[in-house]
Amino acid sequence: MDQKIEKATVLRPNDVIDYADGGIVSKEFAHSQAGSITFFAFDEGQGxxxxxxxxxxxxxxxxxxxxxxxxxxxxxxxxxxxxxMPANHPHALHAHQRFKMILTMIRG
Incomplete structure (x- = not known):
């Protein structure tokens, strides 16, 4: 799904991003100096x-x-x-099954 994400409208996060066979899909929702919000969809086995x-x-x-x-x-x-996931600590993600997530990073 390649829809534009509009501000000040209700949205269903699961409908914002689709899975891709064998891949990882990401779509940035918001970005500023304060941080970012990004939607991700991971196919099984990806990470x-x-x-x-x-x-x-x-x-x-x-x-x-x-x-x-x-x-x-x-x-x-x-x-x-x-x-x-705390700052400056090593972290990793793995999909034993398909999953979607919202990643929120706050700078500062």
């Missing part, structure tokens, strides 16, 4: 390798479930749940 970021980041799973590793500890985060 993001371990890295760290200089800011806290919140992962809110909106479909399926994700494995989120923080400092080497695996956390299963299911639809309707969220986890905060």
């Amino acid at each position: 993001l390798s371990e890295h760290s970021a200089p800011f806290d980041a919140t992962v809110q799973v909106i479909d399926g479930e994700a494995e989120v590793r923080i400092d080497g500890v695996a956390h299963t985060v299911k639809a309707g749940e969220m986890i905060i």
